[in-house]
Amino acid sequence: MLKTVEIFAGLSDAELSALEESSIRRSYPKNTVIINENDVADSLYVIESGKVKVYCSDKNGKEFIMNTLGGGDYFGELALLDDDRRSASVRTMEKADFCIIYKQDFNRVLDEHPNIAKTLIRNITRRVRALTEKVKSLALQDVYGRVTKVLNSLATERNDEFYVEEKLTQQDIADRVGASREMVARILKDLTIGGYISFENRHIVIHRRLPANY
Numbered sequence: 001m002l003k004t005v006e007i008f009a010g011l012s013d014a015e016l017s018a019l020e021e022s023s024i025r026r027s028y029p030k031n032t033v034i035i036n037e038n039d040v041a042d043s044l045y046v047i048e049s050g051k052v053k054v055y056c057s058d059k060n061g062k063e064f065i066m067n068t069l070g071g072g073d074y075f076g077e078l079a080l081l082d083d084d085r086r087s088a089s090v091r092t093m094e095k096a097d098f099c100i101i102y103k104q105d106f107n108r109v110l111d112e113h114p115n116i117a118k119t120l121i122r123n124i125t126r127r128v129r130a131l132t133e134k135v136k137s138l139a140l141q142d143v144y145g146r147v148t149k150v151l152n153s154l155a156t157e158r159n160d161e162f163y164v165e166e167k168l169t170q171q172d173i174a175d176r177v178g179a180s181r182e183m184v185a186r187i188l189k190d191l192t193i194g195g196y197i198s199f200e201n202r203h204i205v206i207h208r209r210l211p212a213n214y
Contacts (some may be wrong), residue, residue: 041079050096144214
């Protein structure tokens with residue numbers, strides 16, 4: 001399983017085997033909070049199956065969804081390298097299975113395989129740079145631009161159209177782009193009237209290229 005996970009790219013079979021042996025498996029039902037923002041960080045989670053959302057909350061409980069992750073993705077990687085607290089919360093969107101590596105077990109593996117740390121740092125740095133570009137892109141766009149970017153990033157091609165597998169409510173999209181539900185509803189309505197998108201059993205279908213400007 002770990003061999004296909006991006007953060008472990010470049011590790012030898014022996015190194016991957018050592019990490020596998022130090023890990024544990026756990027399953028959680030839908031709507032389970034796996035980690036809370038500001039929790040003590042002590043483990044890396046690799047998603048074997050299922051989906052989760054990564055989010056932050058303000059003092060009023062309003063959520064901003066930073067990302068959604070599925071099988072083969074991972075979160076909590078910084079816990080293996082520093083002593084800071086969790087920077088975000090993670091909740092299951094459906095039943096999910098995880099491979100978990102705790103920091104104390106990871107450190108024991110490093111004693112025998114010190115090269116792992118160098119490889120992980122390189123892979124994490126690559127991911128941080130990609131996330132920085134994503135945040136910068138969102139920050140420089142208006143609400144319409146952020147909405148279309150989210151839709152395009154989640155859509156996969158299907159019969160000459162693009163289909164958003166995830167069932168998104170207007171509030172889900174608003175939470176991801178940092179906007180009001182009303183503004184998102186207006187944008188989706190206009191895109192529907194214009195024939196750019198439609199809804200199929202709560203899934204968004206993109207019929208043609210979304211316009212650059214609103």
